Amino acid sequence: MEERIPVTVLTGFLGSGKTTLLQRLLNCEEGAGVAVMINELGEVALDHLFVQKLTESTIVLKNGCICCTMREDLQTGLRELIDGCSRGIIAPFNRVVVETTGLADPTPIAQTLDGDLMLRRQVRLANIITTIDAVFGAEQLDTHEESMRQAAIADRLVLTKTDIATPEQIALARDKIHKVNPMAMVLDSNSPESLWPMLFDIDPFNPDTKSAEVQAWLSRLPHIKAADAMHGEHHHHHHGEGEEHVHHYHEGYHHDENEIQTFSIRTEKPLNWTAFAIWLSALVHRYGKQILRIKGLLNVPGALGPVVLNTVQSHITPPMHLDEWPDEDHSSRIVFIVQGISPKMMQTSLEHFLSILED
Template identity: 30%
Template sequence: MQRADATPLFLLTGFLGAGKTTLLNRILADPRFADSAVIINEFGAVPVDHDLVRHGAQRVTITASGCLCCTVQGDLRGALFALQEERAKGRGAAFSRVIVETTGLADPAPVVAGLIPGTLPAFGLRDHVVARRFRLARVIAAFDLEHGAGPLENHFECWKQLAFADEIVLTKGDRAAADPWLAELAALNPAAGLHVAAEADFDLAALLRDGAYQAASKPEDVAGWLALEARATGEGGALSASHAAPPSPSLPGDRHGGIVSLSLTHDGPLDRNGFSAFLHVLATGQRGEMALLRAKGIVAYSDAPDRPEVVHLVGQKLCPALPLDRWPSADRRSRLVLIGRALREEPLRKLFAVTRR
């Protein structure tokens, strides 16, 4: 049973490249939400998003590499228990809410199921403490107006992220119009609030209103997905839902549908021209079964080793680099995480090695 003073938890989700980290930084920059603890989940083995989140006074925790929908009973509950233990011992900054940023590939069903008491089994004292001390308040989904059509049509977890949401934030409204999407998203999830991040009257407080997550108010499929998670976990395994095409309800496949990550790192700065050519190949050189869904990294160049840049690819589109004034942490490696299908590791590593010369 949850305590009346259970800390509200807000789940921030959205497909790869939808702008979750940008939205999170916008929230943390607002003095009203400075007392937020943050849990960041990254799909790649090398952390990137963690260094791009404003640390400020709030506590930041990284879950183990992977995806929360595959490890919710371990990583997420473990991270929440650690936060509670530090709070109980008077360590770290005080917090009045927790924001969990999932990977873009996360299926929200097992994550939400793991946060609603009584839906999934509790294993030991840790899980009971988490269930009593934390309350899922709202699910927030970011939707990319510029690139959203592809993920919504081709990746079932994108549809599920929107269906589970209490609030849908339409991002990149400075690059694409929101109007064509408003009716479609309203039909997909009639109960969700729709917010255009680029509009002047966008109010972050509307996203972080306290409450208790209610699956019954969502599209009818949501209750069914939660029931399937509970049944599969109760039978001794984690339910697998495809990350490719919409899965068969009776025969769900691998959660990530063959999507993998590849982490590329170098201890020193890179050659600017060589790395630019490498990014161009990533954006334009996909062949056969290889499909790059996302690339994100922090790199420094030999002509400016103390001023790194954040680089992004969303699908085959190379986004403008974001220069930083300094390294965001003690980790000064140039690093790039690629997420996609049939990534050819050896050729990609050899090509990346050229950028180090």
């Protein structure tokens, strides 16, 4: 009988609903035995705040895409979970779910788990689950190689946001998915049925069942050092705090090839929600497809808890008001992932807009 701990990789492009799906799975009865590792881009981590109340066993890997140095953090994080459980510091768990960033290539993870002899005795790659946005997924599969790779290597694909997508968008997304990965089962995240058995009670990850292209990706990763060398062209610039402003600015991940940049803005002052909403609406109207992802927690005047912000391209999700803050930090924290837009320009624009309204 297999005694190694199964590791499930949850991946999917920016804003495709990975954390929302993870929350749903953790709320299942079976979710009580799950430990979680969340990989986030940039200096400001937010996603873990929405799952840490559902599981005490949560580790955050910041500033990476689980290629390059983040692979070492993945190994370290798994060892910390296993060691913490054995020493009684972490609650017992029977599965680990690794949620990647939206720009991660999950291929190196499979090699990392198999290439570490110590880890291989304790954990095994169980399966790879990929979320696909029903609204923007077809376009993302065409224009972003990361999205295509995430879908191609998956054992199960979960189509999200079908409640707000048109029938035409859903059909187009399913058609694109079938072309990229015709063998994988496609599930609807809004299905009333439990997704747990359909996602986890399946055969383990098997490279031999993948397409010739996916097998070629895996074969190019013979061992960790060689794989790390392959990613030498990725440039990860991790800068400290920028010049002093009302809003502190942090520049993070920068993918030179397609000008994808991640940066964050933080402010201690309560944020004028009406003013910010007007600025955000103008921003997405002007730049649309270049806004790959915006997420944040906003401290607005008069509210007990924060406003949760979620934006993908031109779609701004209706804001959700939380009854209380998920942590002791009550500052407004906003993470931007954009393509071909100057972070400094966006920061200056927001500060200027807010200052006009305050005068």
